[in-house]
Amino acid sequence: MPQKIHIRLAAHRINPSIGVNRRVPKIFTPGQVITEQNEFMRGHGTYEEEGFLKSSVAGVKEQRRRSAEDEHMMRRYLQEGDLISAEVQSVYSDGSLSLHTRSLKYGKLSQGILLKVFPSLIKRSKTHFHNLYVGASIILGNNGFIWIYPTVSNAEDNAGGFVQNLEEVVSRPERETIGRLRNCILALIQSKMMLYDTSILYAFEESQKYSVAELLIPEAMVDVAILTQDRLSMLENS
Template sequence: MDIDEDEDFLEVGSSKITYPGEYLTSSQAFMRGHGTYVDDEEVIASVSGMVERVNKLVTVRAIRTRYNPEVGDLVVGRITEVQPRRWKVEANSRQDAVLMLSSVNLPGGVQRRKLESDELQMRTFFEEGDLLVAEVQAFFSDGTMSLHTRSLSYGKLRNGQLVTVPPNLVRRLKSHFISLPCGVDLILGLNGYIWVSKHIKESEREGEEGFDAEAVYSNQNDQINDSTRMAISRVANIITVLASHSIPLTDLVLLEAYEWSIEQDMDVKNLLQDELGDALVASISARG
């Protein structure tokens, strides 16, 4: 490949899959970034992952890697331990995150002071095994991320199932809360944890009277009809298939994949068969 051809290498903002040792482009035309090295004036991939180009910088984001958090990220996590005035949260990062008692909404008003009685009742809010969606608020001196759930969109998760994918397949979107027309809501955690659940209307999420602690911290799932259960399973299987083929997940890709599976009148469990998964990915790639 000569320099003129290299100038057309990988449109800015796009990506492709590569493997260790693969030639990417000329070091005379581009700068090497993370996940690459230069050999004989050629930029070579040093890891298996997604090639990304930003202006003249070429990097490779490893497919199998831990989540690297940033302030403002939306994450899905699981409570692993209840400690004095805080919860420890497993969020697919290098170390457990922390959710402080002062960083959650409590009964009696969002902004009120936290009392000793609140600390004694911490397990009525979150207990071990609970799933939640939160935002990365800050980092402690040892690098541990501090979370908060001070938004009615955040908090305990119910009425669905968790799907785990490599974090680099979840792109940063305008919103990571997605509602599909099939009655399924998605929360795309940037840490690679995706929550697939029954659709909740905006009015129900916000509540008629404002913050309803009993509803927000309830451990009881709602009644879910068979068709909604099937739709949740279908979306979860689609995500699993796309992730196994290293397809980046966006709202548009997920909607197209869902519509394709319906058009094909495909049984939910059959989606996980290799040949049907390949056909799904081929269809999405062709549309893209």
């Protein structure tokens, strides 16, 4: 017979008599909202979700606001004109944005190709970072910007963050793979097809009968798009 189980929050199980002057600090439990104010810095034991700063562990909040010194220090790493990947945390009334880089996969972008497409053609998914088996990786931005770059062996150490390696030599096969992916995306957007990892990989595979340069021929672009759509339709119907 099913039974109801009620678990009280840690904050409700505190004995006030143990506090100094009967003032007990509030204890947050995992998943509990700490604040939704953007001026507070995300620290250890916290994460951001849907614009809220939440606790990932049980503990007491230590509060610290962003200062002018913090903003000045960031200019050592990021400046106007840098090409970066980040999450848009907030959009303000004056048009300015609050950006957030949760891990080293975000940050400065090094060597690769940038494409701009209609944002409506980017299919929404849980992740927009894809390491493709063909030897290249791709970032599908919700704003319509697409970044194609060589796949690194250890993405957590060598990609993103605040370090750019513009001196590393990209091999010819990698450049050809990146160029082919770019032209395949151009073929898909010409036919107004949705862009996501599966559609791009199918287009890449169907494009093998053409050289990279031939993929810019209108007839080849239409052919690749039709073959890709056929495979996607078969996948949906299977």
